[in-house]
Amino acid sequence: MSGFNLLHLITKSQPRALRSCSLPSGAHRTKNAWPLSFSQEELRKRLTPMQYHVTQERGTERAFTGEFTHYKDEGTYTCVVCGALLFSSNTKFDSGSGWPSFSDLVKEESITQSDDFSYGMQRVEAACSQCGAHLGHLFDDGPRPTGKRYCINSAALAFQPKHTLSFSEGGATSSKMADGKTGL
Numbered sequence: 001m002s003g004f005n006l007l008h009l010i011t012k013s014q015p016r017a018l019r020s021c022s023l024p025s026g027a028h029r030t031k032n033a034w035p036l037s038f039s040q041e042e043l044r045k046r047l048t049p050m051q052y053h054v055t056q057e058r059g060t061e062r063a064f065t066g067e068f069t070h071y072k073d074e075g076t077y078t079c080v081v082c083g084a085l086l087f088s089s090n091t092k093f094d095s096g097s098g099w100p101s102f103s104d105l106v107k108e109e110s111i112t113q114s115d116d117f118s119y120g121m122q123r124v125e126a127a128c129s130q131c132g133a134h135l136g137h138l139f140d141d142g143p144r145p146t147g148k149r150y151c152i153n154s155a156a157l158a159f160q161p162k163h164t165l166s167f168s169e170g171g172a173t174s175s176k177m178a179d180g181k182t183g184l
Contacts, residue, residue, distance in 0.1 A: 034132040036082045047080065054155040055081050055133035058118075058125075063098025066154025070094075074162040076106065080155070082131040086110050087150070089162075095142075095149055100157065102150040103142045111150075113138060126150055 044052055053059035068077070077087040077100075087102040095101035105111055109129055116125040116137065124138040135156045142149035 034130065036084075036131045038081065038131065043081065048155070050155045051080050054153045055135075058134040059153075060136075061099075061153050061155050066099060068100045068154040068157055068159065069098065071100070071159070073159070076160045076162075077102075077152075077157045078160060079128040079131060079133055079135070080158045081133040082128060083158070084110060084128055084130040086128070086135070086157070087152070093143060095151065097149075097151055099136065099151045100154055101142070102152065103146050103148055105150070111135065111138075126152065128156075 038046075040056070043056060047055065050059075050061060054061060071092075072089075074089045076085055076089065077092075078085055085106050087104075088106055091102045091104045093101055093103060111126045112129045112132070114125050114127065116123045126135045126138050127133060128135060133156060134153075136150065136152035139149040139151060140147055
């Protein structure tokens with residue numbers, strides 16, 4: 001007898017059906033279909049081991065250990081892999097979950113959502129719509145007016161301070177530096 005069935009025998013409650021997250025089965029694209037792609041060799045060189053684990057292996061960092069969990073500066077958060085603009089610091093809030101939480105996206109098309117049934121739970125995975133990097137998960141217990149909580153791993157994010165002039169070209173965010181050079 002499974003632990004799930006045993007629990008319901010003990011509590012004498014009826015098993016609940018999993019609530020659909022309104023996404024079609026297999027809603028995410030394959031790795032080869034993302035607008036931007038990078039070789040695994042390049043990503044291993046460019047990203048830290050934790051960044052690679054989170055974004056490429058769908059991992060997670062331990063709660064309350066991420067660089068941006070308690071970060072308060074004004075600016076924007078981008079994908080650490082491709083630089084795509086994701087969140088504004090104006091929508092960041094302390095959810096108490098141990099991961100940076102945001103109530104809304106800068107652009108609705110910034111993130112691709114897909115069903116995630118790992119660890120015996122049904123969740124909605126949030127991935128970068130430009131490169132497919134795993135970012136975290138979306139929950140429906142956020143603050144008003146959206147009611148959304150994007151629970152995102154710090155290791156999947158880069159931060160652009162408000163005072164830095166930036167522009168987005170082809171999904172990658174570049175910043176203009178004081179000497180006129182452009183960096184990704």
